[in-house]
Every structure is written in structure tokens, then in C-alpha cells.
Amino acid sequence: MATGEKPYRVYRGGRVKGKVPLDRPQKGPDRNTRGPKAPKIRRPRRRWSWKRRIGLGLIVLLVVGTIWGIAGYLSFRSGVEKANGRLDSSVTPVLTKQSGLLLSNPTTMLLLGRDHENNDRRVGLNNSDSIMILRTDPSRHRLVYLSIPRDLRVPIPGHGDDRINSAFPRGGASLAVRTIENFTGLEINHVMIVDFRSFTSLIDNIGGVDINVPDQILSNRFDCPYKAAGCARWKGYRFHPGLQHMNGRRALIYSRIRENQLDPSESDITRGERQQAVLRAVLHKLLGVGTALKLPFTGEQLLQPLTTDLSAWQFLQLGWVMKRAGQKNALHCRLGGTATSIGGASVIVGTEENISVIQMVTGRSAVQPPPPGSGPYGPGCVVGNRQFR
Numbered sequence: 001m002a003t004g005e006k007p008y009r010v011y012r013g014g015r016v017k018g019k020v021p022l023d024r025p026q027k028g029p030d031r032n033t034r035g036p037k038a039p040k041i042r043r044p045r046r047r048w049s050w051k052r053r054i055g056l057g058l059i060v061l062l063v064v065g066t067i068w069g070i071a072g073y074l075s076f077r078s079g080v081e082k083a084n085g086r087l088d089s090s091v092t093p094v095l096t097k098q099s100g101l102l103l104s105n106p107t108t109m110l111l112l113g114r115d116h117e118n119n120d121r122r123v124g125l126n127n128s129d130s131i132m133i134l135r136t137d138p139s140r141h142r143l144v145y146l147s148i149p150r151d152l153r154v155p156i157p158g159h160g161d162d163r164i165n166s167a168f169p170r171g172g173a174s175l176a177v178r179t180i181e182n183f184t185g186l187e188i189n190h191v192m193i194v195d196f197r198s199f200t201s202l203i204d205n206i207g208g209v210d211i212n213v214p215d216q217i218l219s220n221r222f223d224c225p226y227k228a229a230g231c232a233r234w235k236g237y238r239f240h241p242g243l244q245h246m247n248g249r250r251a252l253i254y255s256r257i258r259e260n261q262l263d264p265s266e267s268d269i270t271r272g273e274r275q276q277a278v279l280r281a282v283l284h285k286l287l288g289v290g291t292a293l294k295l296p297f298t299g300e301q302l303l304q305p306l307t308t309d310l311s312a313w314q315f316l317q318l319g320w321v322m323k324r325a326g327q328k329n330a331l332h333c334r335l336g337g338t339a340t341s342i343g344g345a346s347v348i349v350g351t352e353e354n355i356s357v358i359q360m361v362t363g364r365s366a367v368q369p370p371p372p373g374s375g376p377y378g379p380g381c382v383v384g385n386r387q388f389r
Contacts, residue, residue, distance in 0.1 A: 077312040079303035086307040087191070090174040095309065096187035102136065102317035109134045109190040109310075109318075110177060111283075112168065113275055129196070130255075130275040131164065131176075133186065134283070135361060136318070141325045144361050146184075147276050147334040149269055149377070153347040154183045163347055173307075184335075184358055190310055194279060196255070198305035200248030202282065205302050208247045209281035211254065213239050214387050220259040236261060251278050269336070269376050273388070284327065287319030331367060333357050333381035334388065336374070353379040 099105050113130030133146040150165035156179050159170055167179040177188050203209055217239040224231035237253050246254060255275040260266045286302065310318070335357055337350040353374075359365035360381045370378030370388060382388060 073312065076302075076315070079301070080308075080310070080312040080315060083303045083306045083308050084311070087193075087309055088172050088174065090172065091177065091191060092309055094174045094177050094181075094188075095191065096181075096189050098189045098314075102138075102314055102321060104138055106135065106137045106139075107189045107318075108186055109136075109192060110173075110180060110188050111192050111194065111279060112173065112176060113194045113196060113279060114168075129165070130194075130272055130279065131180070132276045132279060133180070133184075133188075133361075135186075136321050136325070137363065138321050138324070140363070141329075142363075143322060143325045143327070143330040145276065145280060145330065145332050146357070146361050147272060147332070148180070149272060149334070149336060149348050151268060151346060151348050152335060152337065153342070153349050154179060157182065163345070186358065186361070190314070191308065192310065193307040194282075195305045195307070196252065199252050199255075199282075202286075202302060202305045203246070203248035203251050206282070206285045206288075208245050209251055209278065209285055210243055210245050211251065211277055211281055212243050212385060213241050213254075215260075216241050216262055217254075217257060218261040219253075219257040220261065222256070222258075223253070251281075254278065265376065267339075267376050269334075273334075280327075284322060287315065287322055328384055331360070331381055331383055332386075332388075333361055334370075334379060336370070336377040336379040339375075339377055348377055351379065357381060 096108075098107055111130070111132045111134060113132075129150065131148040131150055133144075133148070135144040135146065136142075137144070148164060150163065152164045153161055154164045156162050156164075156167050156170065157175065159167075164179060164183070167176045171178075173191055173193060177191060180186070181188055217237070219236040219238075221231065221234060221236050224234055226234055237257065239254060239257075255271075255278045257274065258268075258271055260270075335350065335354045337348045337354065339346065339348055341347070353371065356365060356368065357379045360367050367381045367383060369382055369386075370380030374380075376388075378388075380388070
């Protein structure tokens with residue numbers, strides 16, 4: 001018999017003919033039989049990785065930041081447009097057109113401060129109480145502030161020689177621009193007028209300003225904050241030397257001090273320096289990053305004390321230029337001369353040193369302080385936090 005696998009099974013009872021049954025798996029449970037169903041296996045939910053969470057957070061911040069930035073810019077632009085509307089139409093034609101962007105090209109801006117609340121009769125005539133020029137040089141990352149004494153005697157077009165601050169009431173900002181351009185030889189690209197009556201709210205809205213007080217001050221008794229009995233015992237406002245954070249009211253008082261009882265040598269020049277220190281601090285803070293975060297809520301209010309030809313885009317450029325340049329190496333200059341009296345009025349007659357100061361402002365000459373012995377009216381320049389005296 002041949003060997004190999006037989007097509008039948010062998011049982012104890014004998015062999016069985018027929019096909020060999022195959023062991024095939026059943027396709028499914030019998031429909032006629034009921035039994036427990038197999039439980040469904042649920043896959044665990046996949047948790048978000050830290051990378052996905054960070055990515056989602058960044059997207060949310062980007063969207064919120066974009067919306068916030070657009071809202072702030074629109075609010076700020078609305079305030080700028082109102083500030084542009086307050087500028088007399090005669091000013092724009094006398095300004096020298098800006099050459100290119102402020103981001104990459106030098107610009108010269110005239111800052112005029114008016115204080116109608118001051119008890120000085122000359123200020124009551126709407127004279128420009130504070131006169132300062134800001135010149136930016138982005139290529140050198142340098143800021144230059146030029147202080148001009150309001151009593152400096154200069155030729156005023158169409159009115160002869162007089163104090164420089166009298167140009168504003170005679171012909172507005174346009175005549176002030178022409179007068180300063182003719183006297184200094186500097187081309188004025190932009191103008192900004194600050195109204196000290198609204199100065200307090202502006203400083204409070206930007207969170208106050210930091211002012212470096214050079215010397216101890218005890219003012220004369222103006223604008224007494226007490227009642228009659230208290231004012232009789234009050235000696236005046238006190239300011240200690242050093243860096244101080246001032247709110248709007250404190251900064252306004254500091255800029256208005258005309259007499260220091262502790263230093264009789266102080267003059268209108270030192271008062272002007274205080275005003276311009278406050279103006280510089282306000283401008284730097286106004287264009288800072290911290291103020292930009294508040295723009296959706298305070299954009300229009302911030303610019304209420306200002307009148308200017310600067311557009312919103314130019315404001316942003318100026319802020320970036322000032323931030324990059326910083327204040328540490330800023331150049332502080334002043335024009336001056338000899339104090340005298342003409343026609344019963346106290347004036348300052350300019351000297352030849354003023355020409356050298358203009359050369360320092362434009363970067364054509366080395367920086368030099370006021371000449372020794374020139375007194376509080378000596379022309380010159382200093383760098384950073386150095387004082388003129």
C-alpha cells in the first residue's frame with residue numbers, strides 16, 4: 001500500500017468514508033443565538049503637546065495685538081488730525097519740505113510753548129513762552145536740542161529788531177518760523193505748539209514724567225494751594241535736587257517757577273531750561289512704547305494740548321528715531337549773549353558765539369560748552385546730563 005496521507009480519518013470504531021471536514025472559522029455569531037456583545041474599545045484622546053499650546057497662544061496674542069494696534073493707531077490718528085486742524089493754514093507754506101522719511105533723513109522741528117495762566121504780562125500777550133528746536137540725525141543716532149531765550153533780540157521780518165518771542169503774537173507760528181530761520185540759518189521742517197493750560201492732563205495721561213532737578217529750589221509764593229490762613233505761613237514750592245517723578249500739576253509748577261529764593265542768580269534763562277526739560281521729557285514719554293499700549297483709550301486725549309503739522313505716520317517715525325538715539329548722548333545747546341536794557345525792556349543781545357553754536361547743532365563743529373565767565377547767558381553746548389553751569 002502506498003505511503004502518504006490518506007483521504008480519510010481513522011477512528012477506534014473503524015474508518016469513515018466521505019470528505020474530510022475542514023476546520024473553518026465561523027463568519028459571525030449565529031443570528032438565532034443571543035449572546036453578550038464584545039465591548040467596544042475606546043482609544044484614549046490625544047492630549048495637546050506643549051508645542052501646540054505655545055503655538056496656539058502665540059496666534060491668539062498675534063491676533064489680539066494686531067486688533068489692539070489697529071484700534072490704537074486709528075484713535076491716535078484721529079487726535080493727530082485734530083491737532084493738524086488747529087494749525088493755522090499760513091504755517092505750512094513757510095515750512096521747508098521734509099526730505100524723505102524721518103526714519104532715515106535729518107529733520108528740524110520748532111517747539112513753541114505758550115502759558116496763558118502765567119502772571120507775566122508778556123505771556124498774557126500770547127507770546128511764545130518757551131522756544132526750542134529739536135534736530136534729529138538718524139544716520140548718527142543723535143538728538144540735538146537748541147534752546148533759544150525768549151528775550152533774545154533778533155530781526156523780525158516786517159517789524160524790525162525785537163525780542164524773539166514777540167514774533168508769535170504779531171504773525172503767529174508762520175512769522176515765528178520765518179524769524180528763527182532767518183536768524184539761525186536752520187531750515188524748519190515741522191512745528192509743534194504746546195499749550196501749557198492743558199499740560200497737566202497730558203502729563204497725567206502718559207503716567208507722569210521723570211525730571212532731573214539740578215539744584216534745590218524754593219519758589220516764590222505763586223499759585224498758593226492753601227486758603228488765606230495757610231498761604232500766610234506757606235514759604236513756596238520746594239524741589240530737591242536729583243531725578244524726580246512728577247505728575248502733571250507738579251511738572252507744571254516746576255516749569256513756571258520764576259524765582260528761586262535759594263539762588264538769586266537764577267534768571268529767565270534757568271526758567272526756560274526748566275520748561276524745556278519738561279517738554280523734552282513729555283515728548284520722549286509721549287512717543288514711547290508704554291504710551292502706545294494706552295492709545296485705544298487715550299489716543300485723542302493725549303494730543304489735545306498740541307498743535308502740529310506732523311502726521312500720525314511721522315509721529316511714529318519720530319518716536320522710533322528718538323528711541324534709537326536715546327537721551328544719554330543727546331546734545332543740549334543754547335543761544336545767548338549779553339543781558340542789557342533797550343527802551344526800558346530787558347533783552348539779550350546775541351554774540352558771535354551763537355554762530356559757533358549753530359555749527360555744533362548741524363555737526364559741522366566740535367561741541368564746546370559756554371565760554372568761561374560768560375555767565376548764565378553764555379552760548380554753547382553740553383552732552384547728555386551735563387549742566388550748563
